[in-house]
Amino acid sequence: MMMLDEFSLIRLFLSEIRAKPCLPLGPSDDACVLGLPSNEVVLTTDSLVEGVHFTRDICSFEDVGYKAVMVNISDISAMGARPLSILISLFLPEGFDKKALLEIARGVSMACESVDCSVCGGNMSRANGGLAISITAVGVLCGDKPILRSGAKPGDLIYVSGYLGSSALGLKLLLRSSNEAMRFGFLVSAFKRPSPRLALSEALSKIEGVHAMIDISDGFLQDLSHILRQSRVGAVIECETLPVHEQALEASRILGVDPFLEALTGGEDYELLVCIAPSFAQGIETLGLKKVGVITERENQIVLLREGKPIALPERTGFRHF
Amino acid sequence: MMMLDEFSLIRLFLSEIRAKPCLPLGPSDDACVLGLPSNEVVLTTDSLVEGVHFTRDICSFEDVGYKAVMVNISDISAMGARPLSILISLFLPEGFDKKALLEIARGVSMACESVDCSVCGGNMSRANGGLAISITAVGVLCGDKPILRSGAKPGDLIYVSGYLGSSALGLKLLLRSSNEAMRFGFLVSAFKRPSPRLALSEALSKIEGVHAMIDISDGFLQDLSHILRQSRVGAVIECETLPVHEQALEASRILGVDPFLEALTGGEDYELLVCIAPSFAQGIETLGLKKVGVITERENQIVLLREGKPIALPERTGFRHF
Missing domain, CATH: 3.30.1330.10 (PurM-like, N-terminal domain)
Structure with a gap:
């Protein structure tokens, strides 16, 4: 009481x-x-x-x-x-x-x-x-103006920070067995103790060619689709380039899931998804960003490439709680 | 669904x-x-x-x-x-x-x-x-500085806006019978649709002698005690001067409760309780305020007067939801 x-x-x-x-x-x-x-x-x-x-x-x-x-x-x-x-x-x-x-x-x-x-x-x-x-x-x-979801332009390169799918896999491990999860500290921490990318965001806010940004909370595909809708553009994503932690690869084997599907839809990674004009992208990877695709003109259309070939979008694109 | x-x-x-x-x-x-x-x-x-x-x-x-x-x-x-x-x-x-x-x-x-x-x-x-x-x-x-709970000084006059106890009585009526409550529109509205005193607060924020202010959400006595604790002062309150709406008097008779007890402890009236230096109080009642007491030096002590005689404080001073 x-x-x-x-x-x-x-x-x-x-x-x-x-x-x-x-x-x-x-x-x-x-x-x-x-x-x-x-x-x-x-x-x-x-x-x-x-x-x-x-x-x-x-x-x-x-x-x-x-x-x-x-x-x-x-x-x-x-x-x-x-x-x-x-x-x-x-x-x-x-x-x-x-x-x-x-x-x-x-x-x-x-x-x-x-x-x-x-x-x-x-x-x-x-x-x-x-x-x-x-x-x-x-x-x-941090800078003169906010970085919105609505600023992405065709030709912009799409970058993400850190690793994707870590949090979702951490949660899956925890739900299965907390003993087993102990071996996967990176994934479990990603779920329990997310670290927003404050220094990166501040650096990006001072680069003129950064057109759009979002944090990956609902899942990469769902958050990307927010940018596409607000910016009236499309995107091509190369699945193999999605950054996946080595613990995520191992955990996916154990759990019998596809680590790239987790990266696309898992959510709660609190990493940044950024759209940058190509002329400003030189050296941007030194900030800890990885290129995963490009913005296109085809409004609201996401093309997923795997080994160069288009694959179907997953049915569930991210976290829904209703 | x-x-x-x-x-x-x-x-x-x-x-x-x-x-x-x-x-x-x-x-x-x-x-x-x-x-x-x-x-x-x-x-x-x-x-x-x-x-x-x-x-x-x-x-x-x-x-x-x-x-x-x-x-x-x-x-x-x-x-x-x-x-x-x-x-x-x-x-x-x-x-x-x-x-x-x-x-x-x-x-x-x-x-x-x-x-x-x-x-x-x-x-x-x-x-x-x-x-x-x-x-x-x-x-x-609205003015140069906020009006805090901590500024009340001995000798300040205590004012309240509107009517007290209305909301609590409105709730009691609603809990008993919604048909009966229909006759008491003022009390029911006070409970369902409170109207914060924005114009009054703005006027008071421009008067130098307004030392402390709080809205009456937890009950007059409890909110007064917040001011007393933060300001390290006491108060004498004359119960008969507490503004009580005529619907509150009638509802209290029907419900068999004491309208002044409701005014002291009811809460959720969202009226203002204000402490004003006497030299600034002239004409302050034209703003819709009513004098109900005075601030004293006796830290955290509330004296309630009824017909000039001190009475015991009610056991419950206001709303508690734990």
Whole structure:
């Protein structure tokens, strides 16, 4: 049974937040005043729901707090912006215990510290059902303007950062056997503790030829299709060039799945998908990007090539929770 | 069964939002860029949860959308700020239907229109349990500085706007009989469709002698105690001066409750509680404020007077949902 009232719970939660100190006006009033380095702000909100995005048997509460922050930071970052602060809305099931609350706070705090982001507000409500956490992140642009989904142009080269399919395979391993998953630290971390590409996004925000960007949260194909729809263009993707970690290859063998299908549709990698004019692409791979295809004029059309030949699109292009 | 995917649901939801048009960068990217009239921003977040803050039998989905916006706008307003935009996080139970989603959107839209506020972002997740809605509101200060809870000084006069206890009595009537409640439109509206005091807050933000302010969401005594704790002062309240609507008097007789106890502890009135230096208080009642007490030096001590004599504090000082 939870014996503390809302205000004590909030104080308890804040006691674990070691990120950049809250603004003095933060936790004592219902709203906070945040000073900005410019008069533009980048805003986003995203949620994690127990039983939908995580379960207690495969994620610790610390993981949940950490990831809830990072999925929002990733969206800020994918606009070519850097995070400043977050607001946290917690929905706590009846009987949710203090220790678990502190673990969430620790995860939130670790994530905020690692991206130099403060906590400027929040709210706690009783949940009607499972635990849920909703975060709103506030950031500012790194460059002069945001990098949108709508800017891709025919002829742009398509790049991705890091490795794809890692998170989805990490989750599949965890669901099968947590003992087996232990051997695949890279994949499990990709699922539990995503690292948004802040430095890369900042570097890209200063390159004029970067036309469009998105973070790969719903799955490569689904996120690519967002860019195609908003930019009214198409794409050709060479499947073999999709960056897949060696642990992903091994895990796919064990799980009996196709690592390239995981890379195309898995989602939750929080890597960047970037469209860059060819004349600006020289040396771009030194930033940690890999070329996987090219933007075409054929609106909303994705052509997948495998060994040079077109293959059918997978039926499921990414994560759906309805 | 809900047959639409997340993106179709979001488009459907946005089709009902007739508030100030979203910024062009809003709904198509994961984050939005919001231009501000200054480089300071006021932020707050609050949630409504089915079974905790509302139930479907006494509130329409339109009411829920409307109120979720207004409780946040009220927090912005109580800082001496005006709202600019909101982000909406929706948690939809499995099988939640399109018609209900549109009703929520209509309520959100009506509330935003009435306070001239845009919708700049949002997110939809499947709920694990009942419906929930979490909103983050963004605003800017009306005056040079925010009005905090921490500024009250001994000798300040305590004022409240509107009527107290209305919302709590409206809820009690609704819980007993919706037919009976129909006669008490003022009380039912206070519960279902709160109207934050934006114009009043803006006027107060320009008066130097306004030392502290809070909106009455948790109950007059509980919200007053927040000011007392943050300001390290006490208060004397004259119960008879608490503004109580004539419908509240009549409803209290029918319900067999004490209207002044409802005024002290009911909560959710979203009226303002303001502490003003006496030298600035002349004519302040013309703004729609009523004097109910005075700030004292006795830290955290509330003295309640009834017919000039101190009475005991009620055991429950306001709303608690844990």
